[in-house]
Amino acid sequence: MLKIGILGLGTVGSGVVKILEKNEENIKNKVGAKLKIEKILVNNLNKKRELNFAQGILTNDAAEIIDNPEIDIVVELIGGEYPAYDYIIKAIENGKNIVTANKLVIAKHGKVIFKKADENNVQVCYEGSVAGGLPIIRPLQNSLAANKIKKIYGILNGTTNYILTDMSKKNKEFADSLAQAQKFGFAEADPASDIEGADAAYKITILSLLAFERFVDVNSVYVEGITNIASEDIKLAAEMGYIIKLLAIAKNSDQGLDIRVHPAFVPQDHPLAMINGTYNCVYLHGDAVGQVMSTARGAGQMPTGSAVVSDIMQVSKDINFNQREVQRIDKFLDSQVVDINEIENSFYLRLEVYDQPGVMAHIAKIFGDNNVSLASVLQKQKDNPIVPLVFITHQVKEKDLNKSLKAIESLKDVVKINNIIRVENNI
Ligand SMILES: NC(=O)c1ccc[n+]([C@@H]2O[C@H](COP(=O)([O-])OP(=O)(O)OC[C@H]3O[C@@H](n4cnc5c(N)ncnc54)[C@H](OP(=O)(O)O)[C@@H]3O)[C@@H](O)[C@H]2O)c1
Structure with a gap:
């Protein structure tokens, strides 16, 4: 039998408990061991819950889970950065395998967490952290x-x-x-x-x-x-x-x-x-x-619960058959993100201009001076002194586009730039 401690019994935590109970036999057959929920951490012990538990399962003391020598797997589902991050680190130091759906903690602190897990010979699984029920x-x-x-x-x-x-x-x-x-x-x-x-x-x-x-x-x-x-x-x-x-x-x-x-x-x-x-x-x-x-x-109690329980099952199987999936994160490099100003894209631009001769010529000249070439122009005729003007550009560096928009904004025949949206033609 493997023992599980769950931190958090909200939307996802409740889904995890439901799936573990509903598919208990099936899960046991696949994993090769019975999975028992030993303790569940909540904030408020007096809150009315949709699920009933035996006396002593719910606790508001995290140490009863992360310092509990009986517990093999800690499932972190409280969300947010702290204390979730501290609980994960402490649990790893205590030799617990971790399952979490916490995107914030993994995105911000993944490097430290994975390193710590390697040092302590345990696994960290986070299928539920990205796109809920979608396996990725x-x-x-x-x-x-x-x-x-x-x-x-x-x-x-x-x-x-x-x-x-x-x-x-x-x-x-x-x-x-x-x-x-x-x-x-x-x-x-x-x-x-x-x-x-x-x-x-x-x-x-x-x-x-x-x-x-x-x-x-x-x-x-x-x-x-x-x-x-x-x-x-x-x-x-x-x-x-x-x-x-x-x-x-x-x-x-x-x-x-x-x-x-x-x-x-x-x-x-x-x-x-x-x-x-x-x-x-x-x-x-x-x-x-x-x-x-x-x-x-991408979210919801049962879809995210499905991802979390499959992680629990994978870790349980690995514990049961005495193996550990190693991710070789020691080989991962630190990398810079390219500055958005250096990225090339096509853009949609929606402007409002005074409907008078020469406005198009002024705008076209500014684009030309800044290496912005246009793929299409749409001018909606309205019975109004102010008319919308819509452009789609060819591929252009973001910084060149911004330079031209700054100049266009200051033209006296331009009322305002309503929106700028990137166009992804080459997905
Ligand atoms: N909801 C989704 O559809 C979804 C989808 C993908 C990923 N996720 C991720 O899954 C995690 C959980 O989300 P959720 O929607 O289930 O959250 P939630 O409904 O707000 O539930 C949080 C649970 O954690 C408990 N809790 C919060 N802070 C605590 C603390 N400091 N000490 C003890 N217990 C604490 C709460 O206790 P009480 O019950 O006593 O208030 C509650 O049971 C998050 O990381 C979230 O980003 C959620």
Whole structure:
């Protein structure tokens, strides 16, 4: 019998307990040992819970789990940076194997945690940390290991994908779709980490760590959320054959790693454009396998519980058969993220200008002076002195585009620059 201590009995913790109970016999057969939940850490012992436990299982003292010599595997599901990080480190020092779904802790502190685990001859598994129920951590470590991964594109945040899908299908503004996502439980009361892109940045940092075997500082990843996307942008994108998605991108290049999270125009006929609602998707390119795409629900009690329990089972099997999967993280290099200003992209630009002769010529001259060439121009005629002007550029360095936008902004016939969105034509 193997004994498990769970830190946290919220959405995911409860899902893990349910799966371990419901599929107990099946899990025992696959693992070769019975798995017993020894203790569960919660914050508030008096909280009303949907699950019932025997006296003494719930505790609010973390030491009863991480310092408990009976416990083989510690499952960290409290979330946040601290005390989760401290508990993981302490548990590893006490010889416990770790399973966690904590993207923040793995993205920020993975290097220290993996090193500590190696020193203590234990494993750290984190399939639930990226894209909930979508299997991607273990495939990158095992099934795709023969490949050099060139690039990864992910839709890694269900909340923002739900909002963008709702805006797109129902012609709604961001605030209305966010309110709807909150009403249906697809967005938290404080949605900042999701809608501003930080959540996706943690996840793409973890994927690039595995794909490229490089550690990067998550704070150096360029992050832009979806709060500025207007229904007008979505409508114009559709007219030009695109759909707007919040993309998490990681590419390996000679200058370093190009890792970023931002909204992007995705061609309507690309498989990523078809990922709707709360679904997540990872689309990657390996030198041997070619393109691989995988999609599943990226969050929620049972999908994330599924990933966490499969990690618990893998670790249990390894303990039971006296083996340990070694990840060779000692070979991983530290790497810089390429400055966003040096990245080349095509861009969508939406401006408002005074409808008078010469405005186009002034703007075109500024673009020309800054090496920005245009792929298309769309001018909507309105019975109004102010008209929208929409451009798609060819590939241009971000810094050259910014230089030209600064000059365009100061033109007296330009009212304002409404939005700038990267166009990903070569996914
Ligand atoms: N929710 C998802 O769909 C999802 C998907 C993928 C990954 N994840 C990750 O999974 C982890 C857990 O998320 P969740 O949504 O299950 O969180 P949650 O619903 O907020 O649950 C957190 C649990 O941890 C307990 N807890 C929090 N801080 C604690 C502390 N300092 N000491 C003791 N107990 C503490 C809480 O106790 P009380 O019950 O007493 O309040 C609660 O049981 C996070 O890392 C999250 O990023 C979640």
